[in-house]
Amino acid sequence: MLINKYDNTVYTIQSFLDVEVADWGNRLKDHHIACMNEKASYSQRKAWFDCYNILKREFTNLKLAQELANSVYCIFEYELPRERGRRPDVLLLSDKKLIVLEFKGYSEENQAQIDQAKHYARDLRNYHEQSHDLTVIPFLVLASAKNISRKTDGVQIVSGDKLHLILRNLITNSFEKISDWYYSNYAPLPSLIQSAQLLFKTKEFPQIKQALSAGIPITIKKLKEISIQATEENSHYLALITGVPGAGKTLVGLQLVHETDMLxxxxxxxxxxxxxxxxxxxxxxxxxxxxxxxVHDFLRDYASSTMVPSEHIIIYDEAQRAWDSEKASLHRKNSNSEPTDFINVGNKRSSCLLIGLIGEGQEIHLGEESGMKLWADAVKQSYKTWKVFCPKKLNGYFEGSKVENIDSFDLTTSLRTHQAITLQKWVDNLLENKIEEAKKLMENLFDNDYPVYVTRDLNTAKNHVKNKYIDEPNKTYGLIASSKSIILPKYGVNNDYNSTKSLQVARYYADEKHSNYCRNLTNVVTEFACQGLELDMPILAWDKDWIYNNEWIDNKPNNKAKKSKTLRSNSYRVLLTRGRDGLIIYIPNDKSLDNTFIVLIESGSKKI
Structure with missing residues (x-):
């Protein structure tokens, strides 16, 4: 059955049983070219025909009544909209069930294959509008196996010869309105880079379900109202937006810049x-x-001169990382802290809205340890009155100043990961040595398809991400590590100063054709180069700078830092929260890291 002349991969079970293999194969070849703009490889075509042969036999063995065989649908290579070629092998639609069949030409499964099937099911369940009310069931079909039927991590693993026995209990009733399902809205979580590109291309904020439910449009609307008010009343306002990692703080800033410039x-x-x-x-x-x-170039131009910026809205991303006076004096003419410089720059204008986007627990540089107190001091010391708009939880910093609380200025829903709040809590408990609490949270992460794996073999980690995303070119993975290089280079992870300094970070994240590109798994970004950015599944290589021995130990303290251990802990907090789909932690097989490996297992991470 064809929905229309373009959607030539949709069949009823009966029409699939009736189709000739050559006709079926040609339709898939045409579909592949339409999706990928290239011909299917030999291995891809072989996988299709292995799938064809198994399904022909197993659908025949089902012995369905004619009416049912004509009303249960089978979709081959369904392209997930806006996912740049991600295609589950086969989808079956029966009654209130969506069955995801992922075929592999192996006799045994591996964790990457299991995760791939789980994540297809997860994304269809979460982002495909017509699938929200369906029971989505992932299968991993081992084409070269015999007599296998078991369930692992929520995935039904079955050999081709047993498939009909499992499907018999699932295919029970017809599926209504296949066209509605096929053309349903699909709204995935784009990465920061994808979201920003979409924003500037379509002139509107990416309309993803999570952005709406997180209240981001409300936040942007309120900021625009405050901006207009500042201009009309010749006032000076400081607006502080807090949020969990990946909550869309950066996109809020980009959207506001874009909208105000258009207006x-x-x-x-x-x-x-x-x-x-x-x-x-x-x-x-x-x-x-x-x-x-x-930011540093901007302040060099305006903080120590009489020059006045033309912009009346100044947005500072990651404002919690603003330099204190000691750090700033090393790089600029005056000895003010950066928040003081920003307030002084705003004071030059008749009106100004200064917006600080605040990520908590992410201060990782020297001179960043003072955090929010610097902003409070700058407001109090200003010769002009500044009104502060912020979430209630920041009130304690601004006692004695004019403050208005805005609930929508605290973004608590992540657009980066599917389980960001739980992940952040797991990381907090891990780094605070609350191992039992961390273990309970990790159980929840795995239940919701956000795996955290640990291994002592780097090749195992690399093979996992390669296999998991072998057919998903839009997915990103790569090596990340602490900047405090001690032993990792001898284990093949070049996080030394010269290697990371020469890395072209834009190429690492955004240039698929460059040797620096993350999926090549040759270059490394540190906490300084990955903060605020993300990968679908990073490989975090653990160095000896942060080791566990009944408690966490800063094994390479910085004597210049006011709070060296806090900076080191925050560095690993950043590194541990860069993944969108999950995380693999690689612990080198060095005796000094044995306890670190053990505590990660005890905190719920799984060995691969």
Whole structure:
């Protein structure tokens, strides 16, 4: 059965049994070219025909009544919209069930294959509108196996010869409105880079379900209202937006810059970040250097001169990382902290809205340890009155200042990962040595298809991500590690200073054709180059700078730091929260890291 002339991979079970193999194969070849803009490889075609032969036999063995065989649907190579070629092998639709069949030409399964099947089911369940109310059941079909039927991690693993026995209990009633299902809205979680590209291409915030439910449009609307109020009343406002990792703080800033510039027909706002790698990646990905600037260059131009910025909205991403006066004095003429410089720059204008995007627990550089207190001090010391708009939880910093609480300025839903809040709590408990609490949280992560694996073999980690995303070119994986290089280079992870300094970080994240690209698994980004950015499944290589021995130990303290252990803990907090689909932790087979490996297992991570 064809929905229309373009959707030539949809059959009823009966029409599939009736189709000739050559006709079926040609339809899939045409579909592959349409999806991928290239011919299918020999291995891909072989996999199709292995699948064809198994399904012909097993559907015949089902011995379905004619009416049922004509009303249960089978979709081959369904392309997940906006997922750049991600295609589950076969989908079966019967009654209120969506059965995901992923075929592999092996006699035994591996964890990567199990995870791939689980994640197809997870994404269809979460992001495909017409599948929200369906029971989604993932299968891994081992084409070269015999007499296998078992369930592992929520996935039904079955050999081809046993498939009909399992399906017999699942295919029970017809499926209504196949066209509605096929053309249903599908709204996946885009990465930061994908979201920013979509924003600047379509002129609107990516309309993903999570963004709406997280209240991001409400946050943006409120910021625009405050901006207009500041201009009309010649006032000076500081708005602070807090949020969990991946909550969309950066996208809120980018969207506001974009909307205000469109409204005013000129550049009315500027997006600043002290995160150099993030600036590079966004500028490279968007092909635009006007909206996005480095914060330190901006302050060099305006903080120590009489120059006044033309923009009346100044957005500072990761404002919790603002430099204190000691750090700032090493790089600029004056000895003010960065928050004081920003307030002084705003004071030069008749009106100003200064927006700080705040990520908590992510201060990793020297001079960043003072955090929010610097902003509170800058407001209190200003010769002009600044009103602060912030979530209630920040009130304690601004006692004595004019404060208005805005609930929507605390973003608690992540757009990065599917289980970000639980992941953040797991990381917090792990780093605070609350191992039993961490273990309970990890059980929840695995139940919701966010795996955290640990291994002492680097090749095992690399093979896992390669196999998991072998047919998914849009997915990203790569090596990340601490900047405190001690032993990792001798284990094949070059996190030494010279290697990481020479890395072109924009190429690592956004240039598939470059040797630096993350999926090549040759280059490494550290906490400084990955903060604010993300991979679908990073491989975190653990160095000896942060080891466990009944408690966490800063094994390479920085004597210049006020809180060296806090900075080191925050570095690993950043590294542990970079994954969108999950995380693999590689612990080198070095005796000094034995206890670290053990505590990660005890905290719920699984060995692969």
């Amino acid at each position: 005013n027909k000129k550049q009315a706002s500027v997006f600043l970040s002290g995160n150099g790698p993030l600036v590079q990646v966004l500028q490279y990905s968007l092909g635009n250097t006007h909206f996005i600037k480095g």
